[in-house]
Amino acid sequence: MDKKYYILTFGCQANERDSETLAGILQKTGYVPAAELFDADIILFNTCCIREKAENKVLSQVGELKELKAEKPDLIIGICGCMVQQEKMAEKIHRRAPHVDLIFGTHNLDQLPELIKKLEETKTPQTQILADLQEIKEDLPTVREVPFKARVNITYGCNNFCTYCIVPYVRGREKSREPQYILKEIKDLVADGVVEVMLLGQNVNSYGKTFDPPVTFAHLLEQVNAIEGLKRIRYLTSHPRDFNVDLIKTISGLAKVCPHFHLPLQSGSNKILQKMNRGYTREHYRELVETVREYVPSASITTDIIVGFPGETDEDFQDTIELVKELRFDSAFTFIYSARTGTPAAKMKDQIPLAVKKSRLQQLMQVQNEISLAINSQLEGQVVEVLVDGCSKKDQAILEGRTATNKTVLFAGSKELIGKFVDVEITDPQTWVLKGKLK
Ligand code: SAH
Ligand code: SF4
Numbered sequence: 001m002d003k004k005y006y007i008l009t010f011g012c013q014a015n016e017r018d019s020e021t022l023a024g025i026l027q028k029t030g031y032v033p034a035a036e037l038f039d040a041d042i043i044l045f046n047t048c049c050i051r052e053k054a055e056n057k058v059l060s061q062v063g064e065l066k067e068l069k070a071e072k073p074d075l076i077i078g079i080c081g082c083m084v085q086q087e088k089m090a091e092k093i094h095r096r097a098p099h100v101d102l103i104f105g106t107h108n109l110d111q112l113p114e115l116i117k118k119l120e121e122t123k124t125p126q127t128q129i130l131a132d133l134q135e136i137k138e139d140l141p142t143v144r145e146v147p148f149k150a151r152v153n154i155t156y157g158c159n160n161f162c163t164y165c166i167v168p169y170v171r172g173r174e175k176s177r178e179p180q181y182i183l184k185e186i187k188d189l190v191a192d193g194v195v196e197v198m199l200l201g202q203n204v205n206s207y208g209k210t211f212d213p214p215v216t217f218a219h220l221l222e223q224v225n226a227i228e229g230l231k232r233i234r235y236l237t238s239h240p241r242d243f244n245v246d247l248i249k250t251i252s253g254l255a256k257v258c259p260h261f262h263l264p265l266q267s268g269s270n271k272i273l274q275k276m277n278r279g280y281t282r283e284h285y286r287e288l289v290e291t292v293r294e295y296v297p298s299a300s301i302t303t304d305i306i307v308g309f310p311g312e313t314d315e316d317f318q319d320t321i322e323l324v325k326e327l328r329f330d331s332a333f334t335f336i337y338s339a340r341t342g343t344p345a346a347k348m349k350d351q352i353p354l355a356v357k358k359s360r361l362q363q364l365m366q367v368q369n370e371i372s373l374a375i376n377s378q379l380e381g382q383v384v385e386v387l388v389d390g391c392s393k394k395d396q397a398i399l400e401g402r403t404a405t406n407k408t409v410l411f412a413g414s415k416e417l418i419g420k421f422v423d424v425e426i427t428d429p430q431t432w433v434l435k436g437k438l439k
């Protein structure tokens with residue numbers, strides 16, 4: 001009987017993409033997917049450590065598997081992903097969870113079969129963590145769950161060192177993938193039925209700078225846009241420092257690039273932006289938003305904001321609130337600042353008390369939710385094009401999909417529509433979703 005695998009993925013799209021590679025590697029090694037965790041012969045936790053919460057969640061879930069491992073001694077439990085790249089984390093995991101068999105880093109995915117083999121031969125736990133990626137590995141197998149949408153890496157790692165952020169330490173230095181590999185991957189995906197791609201990088205706007213001659217992100221987009229059969233292009237994430245008018249102009253002329261701009265603001269206070277090492281001011285950010293709206297009037301603009309960064313005063317926080325009210329984002333991911341060991345901000349004095357952070361988060365969410373609802377309400381009665389992703393988790397008779405502007409739309413329809421583009425009339429716009437009916 002085939003051995004079965006189960007992968008739990010935490011964190012961002014980079015991890016989601018890595019899990020597709022892990023699945024590909026395991027299937028090539030002879031494993032098949034398990035329907036549920038308790039059926040699996042190997043369980044992998046692909047972890048995130050962007051905030052403390054993410055980490056605690058993993059450790060407690062791994063802890064819960066102790067009994068299962070005692071019942072099934074041949075079960076392999078592995079932990080990989082960003083969390084294990086942190087200093088002394090492997091030792092901490094071994095100490096806290098001695099039932100873990102494999103620990104491997106974000107640059108060691110391809111070594112999984114070898115680690116499994118060694119574990120089976122020696123019956124001793126295996127650890128393999130490389131501090132940085134030596135060379136991009138191009139031919140790793142991949143298994144995607146969704147046949148019509150795909151994630152495509154364009155850069156790995158990050159060089160920005162925002163002072164709050166752990167990513168540069170756990171994902172290594174920024175490296176761009178050669179355009180020919182990216183384009184070939186997308187052409188193959190399209191031949192396989194993919195209509196929408198998501199280009200991934202921690203800062204996509206700095207793509208290709210190290211090539212000789214350099215390749216710009218704008219030029220890469222032009223080439224992807226020319227791929228026949230592809231319908232939608234998305235990308236994540238833009239950094240406001242490297243995002244510019246030329247890129248906005250290029251995007252406005254490319255039909256397949258979705259009119260959705262995710263532009264993390266982080267803070268509306270210049271003092272805090274500087275302490276965060278973000279490399280732009282609120283004035284520069286405002287100009288970018290104005291330029292986007294000038295060239296792409298149909299655009300939705302979304303953002304990420306952190307509250308309670310060390311030294312954030314009430315005035316700094318009010319600067320954020322004011323800018324949010326002024327710029328009117330379609331939606332925002334809002335976070336409470338979480339100190340990450342090893343980052344400069346964790347060592348800054350004047351850390352903000354949790355109660356203050358929580359109260360600021362509440363205020364910010366309230367302001368943003370009102371704006372989101374007001375913007376979405378304008379869509380009532382309009383017909384939007386939706387790529388149908390699947391059934392809603394709550395109700396199998398309801399389909400869920402995304403507009404080009406990345407808004408979630410819910411409507412009644414049959415499962416045959418999954419993977420297709422349909423027109424939906426918006427009847428009930430809400431803060432987080434648009435409800436509608438098929439046209
Ligand atoms: N590279 C992307 C995304 C990084 S992580 C970017 O620069 O936008 C996604 C979001 O998590 C960030 O935009 C930030 O808002 C948030 N984040 C990162 N580190 C954090 C921390 N230490 N505490 C709270 N939020 C954090
Ligand atoms: Fe983190 Fe900043 Fe890099 Fe984004 S750009 S991953 S926030 S260091």
Ligand code: F3S
Nearest residue numbers: 011012048049050082
């Ligand atoms: Fe988390 Fe790593 Fe992504 S820390 S947010 S999974 S790059």
